[in-house]
Amino acid sequence: MTMDEFAKALFKSGITSVPTLLLQHYREIGMTNTEFLIYLQIKSFSDRGVSFPATEVLAKSVGVSDNELFQTLHTMIAKHLMQINTVQQKGQLAKDAYDFSQLYEKLSTYVSQRQQQRVDQQIDTDRDAIFQQIEEEFGRPLSPIELQSISKWLDEDHYSASLIQLALKETVLNQVYSLKYMDRILLSWEKKHITTPQQVQQERENRQKKQAPQPTRSNGNAPLPKIPTFKIDDNRS
Structure with missing residues (x-):
């Protein structure tokens, strides 16, 4: 077989696409290598229009016995990695199909939790940095109440670290060392919907x-100086 013939056969056999996130994190959501391989084989059959391949065909594709495949499929169902649904289409007989919606839900939950953990870690890092910066600028340690107030800015008010740092800069410039x-x-910034350093800079420029002071201009419309009027006495010599 020539390379051209092989290329044609390769593309004719079809392509199975797999979400990269699933490929990266299938172990973290509780899938074993064998379970992931079964998923890949079922996905491949589904992409070719076979929604429920025969057990012996699937077992041969995976490289396990029929009994091992049967047990693994039941384990995957118990772990909420997949389910088997009966699909009824108009004018056709009902047929079974593998459904991996639960697997994707698990992946979505894992990714969301991972992202939230990163956000929480960043907030904790920002919190420590802000504590240190304020103490350095104020020239004293912060009290427990002040530490609580700063944490409230981050956790409840959701002010960004950069915004808090700019507020600290404004405070120092005005020589008012007060939380x-x-x-x-x-x-004040929140009421004006100011949430970014760029908006703070724009607000400063507008205030300046x-x-x-407005420059004075001399033109033809400027008011003339008042000239005193005198009453002329007719008898004055």
């Missing part, structure tokens, strides 16, 4: 424009 002053700044 309450920082809180007023953050609350308003505070800048």
